[in-house]
Amino acid sequence: MKCIRCNHDSKKSERTADVCPNCRKPFAFDPTTGDAFTDQKFANALERVSSGGTVRFTVNNLYFELSRSIRAGSAGLFTPGAGRTEQDARTAITITLALNVAFVFVAALVFWPLAIPLSLFAAYLLHRRSQVSSDRTVAINLGDANALLAKWTHAHGSPKGLIVRKDAPKPKALPPDLRHYSFDRAVITDTAETVDMLVANNFHFENNCAILAVTGYPEGVFKTVLAMLRNNPRLRVYALHDASVRGVTLASELSHSPHWFQGTGATVIDVGLHVAHVDAFRGSWEVQSPAADLSRIPPDSYEWLSQYSLPLAVVRPEQTIKRLFRAMTQESDPVLVTGAETMLLASDTSSFSSDATSSDGGGDSFG
Amino acid sequence: MMRRVVLTKGDSFANVQPARRRIGGIVGAAEHASVLERMHQVLGPHAQLIATGLTREPDLRPQITFDSDVCTLEGRSVNTVDEWRRALPLLSRVTGAFALAWSPEPGLLYLARDRVGHRTLYYASSGSAFVFASSIRALLATGLVARTLDERALLKFLTYAYVPGKRTLIEGVSELLPGEVLRAQGSNVAIVDSFAATSASASQEPSDELALTTDLTRALDTVVSAYASSPMPLSATLSGGIDSSLVVALAALRGSLHTHSITFGAPHKDELEWSGLVAAHCGTDHTIVEIPAQTILAHFDDTMAWLDKPNGDPLTVPNALLFREASKTGTHVLNGEGGDPCFGGPKNLPMLLASLYGEGDDDEPNALPRSYLRSHLKCFDDLGEMVDGDLAARARQKPLEDDILPWLADDSRDLVGQLMALNVRFKGGHHILPKVDALSLPFGVTPRSPLFSDTLVDLASKLAPEWKLRGSVEKYLLKRSVTHLLPDAIINRPKSGMMVPVEAWFQGPMLAFAKERVLDGLAPRGLFRREFLERLLLGRQLGLRPRRGVKLWLLVTLESHLRQLGL
Numbered sequence: 001m002k003c004i005r006c007n008h009d010s011k012k013s014e015r016t017a018d019v020c021p022n023c024r025k026p027f028a029f030d031p032t033t034g035d036a037f038t039d040q041k042f043a044n045a046l047e048r049v050s051s052g053g054t055v056r057f058t059v060n061n062l063y064f065e066l067s068r069s070i071r072a073g074s075a076g077l078f079t080p081g082a083g084r085t086e087q088d089a090r091t092a093i094t095i096t097l098a099l100n101v102a103f104v105f106v107a108a109l110v111f112w113p114l115a116i117p118l119s120l121f122a123a124y125l126l127h128r129r130s131q132v133s134s135d136r137t138v139a140i141n142l143g144d145a146n147a148l149l150a151k152w153t154h155a156h157g158s159p160k161g162l163i164v165r166k167d168a169p170k171p172k173a174l175p176p177d178l179r180h181y182s183f184d185r186a187v188i189t190d191t192a193e194t195v196d197m198l199v200a201n202n203f204h205f206e207n208n209c210a211i212l213a214v215t216g217y218p219e220g221v222f223k224t225v226l227a228m229l230r231n232n233p234r235l236r237v238y239a240l241h242d243a244s245v246r247g248v249t250l251a252s253e254l255s256h257s258p259h260w261f262q263g264t265g266a267t268v269i270d271v272g273l274h275v276a277h278v279d280a281f282r283g284s285w286e287v288q289s290p291a292a293d294l295s296r297i298p299p300d301s302y303e304w305l306s307q308y309s310l311p312l313a314v315v316r317p318e319q320t321i322k323r324l325f326r327a328m329t330q331e332s333d334p335v336l337v338t339g340a341e342t343m344l345l346a347s348d349t350s351s352f353s354s355d356a357t358s359s360d361g362g363g364d365s366f367g
Numbered sequence: 368m369m370r371r372v373v374l375t376k377g378d379s380f381a382n383v384q385p386a387r388r389r390i391g392g393i394v395g396a397a398e399h400a401s402v403l404e405r406m407h408q409v410l411g412p413h414a415q416l417i418a419t420g421l422t423r424e425p426d427l428r429p430q431i432t433f434d435s436d437v438c439t440l441e442g443r444s445v446n447t448v449d450e451w452r453r454a455l456p457l458l459s460r461v462t463g464a465f466a467l468a469w470s471p472e473p474g475l476l477y478l479a480r481d482r483v484g485h486r487t488l489y490y491a492s493s494g495s496a497f498v499f500a501s502s503i504r505a506l507l508a509t510g511l512v513a514r515t516l517d518e519r520a521l522l523k524f525l526t527y528a529y530v531p532g533k534r535t536l537i538e539g540v541s542e543l544l545p546g547e548v549l550r551a552q553g554s555n556v557a558i559v560d561s562f563a564a565t566s567a568s569a570s571q572e573p574s575d576e577l578a579l580t581t582d583l584t585r586a587l588d589t590v591v592s593a594y595a596s597s598p599m600p601l602s603a604t605l606s607g608g609i610d611s612s613l614v615v616a617l618a619a620l621r622g623s624l625h626t627h628s629i630t631f632g633a634p635h636k637d638e639l640e641w642s643g644l645v646a647a648h649c650g651t652d653h654t655i656v657e658i659p660a661q662t663i664l665a666h667f668d669d670t671m672a673w674l675d676k677p678n679g680d681p682l683t684v685p686n687a688l689l690f691r692e693a694s695k696t697g698t699h700v701l702n703g704e705g706g707d708p709c710f711g712g713p714k715n716l717p718m719l720l721a722s723l724y725g726e727g728d729d730d731e732p733n734a735l736p737r738s739y740l741r742s743h744l745k746c747f748d749d750l751g752e753m754v755d756g757d758l759a760a761r762a763r764q765k766p767l768e769d770d771i772l773p774w775l776a777d778d779s780r781d782l783v784g785q786l787m788a789l790n791v792r793f794k795g796g797h798h799i800l801p802k803v804d805a806l807s808l809p810f811g812v813t814p815r816s817p818l819f820s821d822t823l824v825d826l827a828s829k830l831a832p833e834w835k836l837r838g839s840v841e842k843y844l845l846k847r848s849v850t851h852l853l854p855d856a857i858i859n860r861p862k863s864g865m866m867v868p869v870e871a872w873f874q875g876p877m878l879a880f881a882k883e884r885v886l887d888g889l890a891p892r893g894l895f896r897r898e899f900l901e902r903l904l905l906g907r908q909l910g911l912r913p914r915r916g917v918k919l920w921l922l923v924t925l926e927s928h929l930r931q932l933g934l
Contacts, residue, residue, distance in 0.1 A: 051910075051911075052908045053908075054908065054909070054910035054911060055910070055911060178719070178723075180832065180833035180836065180837060180838070181716065181719060181836050181837075181838065181839070182838040182839045183716060183720070183839055184839045199724050201911070202741070204717075204720045204721075204724055205717050205720055205721050205724075205738060205741065205742070206717075206912065208716050208717050208720065209720070210720065210723075211724070218724070221723045221724070224723070225723060231838060232838050232839055234839065318911060321911055322911070
């Protein structure tokens with residue numbers, strides 16, 4: 001196992017107490033004892049989720065990145081997460097299985113010693129076919145991811161760029177003259193975590209853009225910023241959300257709720273995740289608890305949303321930020337869907353950016 | 368009338384002498400005659416020097432020297448030696464552009480600089496001698512000043528693209544701050560007075576919009592009228608933004624006006640549509656100056672040779688070339704600088720957002736100053752990776768945020784007022800005004816910045832913040848005050864800033880130049896990490912918003928200065 005600090009490659013017999021025999025620094029993981037990661041593999045996941053250490057990320061971003069790493073590590077024949085859709089995989093396995101069974105039958109008649117290995121191969125294919133449906137969802141749970149992160153942190157310190165939410169942001173004493181000001185852009189999200197990610201990456205500052213979550217976050221400034229936004233009839237609101245029952249109705253809520261922007265003249269643009277995007281993230285879906293209210297879900301999304309959800313954290317932060325950049329610079333030609341005040345960019349099926357590459361089937365593009 | 372000229376590579380202007388007055392002098396050196404002679408060679412034929420305290424021989428030189436423009440004291444012009452002598456007890460009330468030195472008795476010298484920072488003076492002590500001049504190169508020419516790099520000034524340059532404050536790239540050479548009066552006697556040097564425009568406190572009293580608009584309209588008219596008084600036909604630079612447009616509109620009411628706009632040629636974006644609209648509306652004699660990348664490159668070092676402190680604004684070379692063009696049509700060149708810092712321009716709203724949100728999960732007291740440093744969009748966030756490890760470690764011991772904190776902790780002002788004071792001092796007194804002063808020198812024209820006049824700076828500092836930002840509208844009252852002068856399209860157009868195609872330049876015509884300056888020049892100096900410089904040149908792993916062109920321009924600017932200063 002190679003030490004990521006000194007590059008020394010050591011055998012298990014040379015190591016004591018999970019310490020590199022060369023530099024005497026600890027390893028975080030040891031696959032020979034059942035860990036799903038090596039230190040190098042975990043470091044690679046950190047490198048990807050932080051886009052080479054240039055972008056800050058949340059624990060959930062890392063969780064999905066680790067899940068993708070595990071899937072990529074186990075990717076093999078007909079693994080959907082490696083780029084095939086479930087239907088493609090099922091079809092390929094079924095055809096191969098049929099050919100194999102036919103060949104076993106012929107071989108058993110003509111050259112019977114081949115029958116045993118071919119039967120074993122057929123059994124493997126049957127097993128893989130049964131696995132396809134479980135390949136839709138995340139490979140690990142959040143608790144496992146946190147345990148991995150704790151091990152890494154113990155050996156290497158907290159990862160550079162990891163966003164750590166403060167316990168309870170203190171309400172700010174805001175100057176009274178703020179009521180005179182407003183901003184021309186706002187990103188409204190369905191989770192506080194997305195607000196944290198955007199603010200930590202200075203999106204608000206670089207783009208002159210307020211950022212709020214519908215949950216009332218950040219608590220200290222929420223009411224003030226919302227009041228400032230509601231004063232501006234030129235406001236453009238970007239709804240950024242999960243592919244979930246709550247998320248896909250966010251833009252409509254922002255447009256039509258009197259608590260948000262109904263009647264203010266603001267334009268709401270939907271830039272969040274929808275069911276149309278989920279195939280690119282197969283392997284990262286989360287099983288949905290029974291939803292309380294599916295009445296406002298579009299019929300074509302009902303089946304998927306009643307079973308699954310896909311958090312925005314599945315998308316690497318760099319890609320989410322680039323999508324917002326693009327929405328803000330291409331806003332002159334959005335797709336109008338739900339009325340005069342709401343526009344949807346979700347039907348744009350191009351990838352997040354041309355320089356987005358993924359070597360692990362991680363589906364880091366949506367759109 | 369409108370015409371278009373394409374600037375080809377012309378004669379170098381690096382080694383010509385200043386074509387306007389510069390000042391300098393010395394207290395206490397034994398060989399003052401030879402020192403003054405060397406200083407004189409740099410400051411040119413219009414230099415006025417002062418020396419005192421060297422011998423008991425009668426000194427025939429005038430004991431007061433000044434470099435000034437549009438100066439008044441209580442309505443009366445201050446422009447002659449006698450007028451300046453009479454104004455000395457009342458310097459804090461003198462308006463206009465000036466740098467001044469006087470010696471009331473042998474061995475004693477005073478220096479003063481105007482309240483806003485239109486003119487600049489630098490000084491240094493060496494043993495028992497004290498030298499000052501309008502230019503750092505004149506100080507170096509005396510041979511009394513050691514050439515040692517000031518590392519903190521370097522870090523400031525990488526953060527701001529200019530060097531705010533007293534420091535210069537030469538350790539031991541200081542800049543007199545706007546509004547300061549310095550006293551030098553032997554080795555005793557002290558600031559004895561300060562009357563900077565930014566020290567006036569703001570009035571927050573609510574006012575009537577009509578009255579305020581009327582006041583501002585009248586003040587703009589009075590100031591531009593005074594600044595537009597010149598015996599020759601006037602010139603003005605015109606971007607088509609609200610600030611330069613209103614100056615042109617007011618100046619054009621007073622007579623013939625030549626206007627000049629810049630383009631970098633196809634396929635680069637420009638603002639000619641807007642500047643052309645204003646020129647036509649105001650009936651000016653308009654010239655579009657097209658500056659190809661090769662011409663920029665040919666005059667890059669020429670331009671840097673005139674800047675005392677490095678200025679990493681990519682508009683420096685175009686500014687210099689525009690002054691050269693303007694010198695063909697007039698002796699004075701008006702500009703619209705000052706509208707943004709005084710009247711609530713861009714960067715206020717992002718700073719408001721930063722004050723609301725803090726710095727992500729970082730809520731320490733330095734968060735807002737850090738946002739201010741970051742708002743310059745240069746290399747602040749790269750410093751840790753960019754500069755040598757020892758230099759970075761020394762920088763961490765005294766963070767750059769420390770210099771900003773007092774400005775943003777001034778409880779007598781709201782945030783918009785704090786930002787105005789900070790920006791008038793930093794962007795006005797240390798960046799824009801010294802830049803236009805220095806780059807106009809080789810061509811003998813005098814730059815004038817009416818929106819940075821004392822009258823308008825004082826008026827703006829008393830405005831409550833809602834008159835600067837209203838909703839998301841920036842420069843609200845300024846726009847309301849000139850609706851009668853300009854087309855609606857100009858008043859309501861979004862702020863864009865002058866776009867300089869540095870990204871494209873450093874992908875093509877300037878890439879080889881950048882490689883030579885950065886890898887062969889800067890890297891061996893040991894100030895920067897070569898790995899970062901290589902990554903920057905290749906455009907790899909630079910984050911979400913690489914701003915590669917801006918950073919490369921900064922670095923080639925720095926290298927040019929280090930070479931020319933002999934560092």
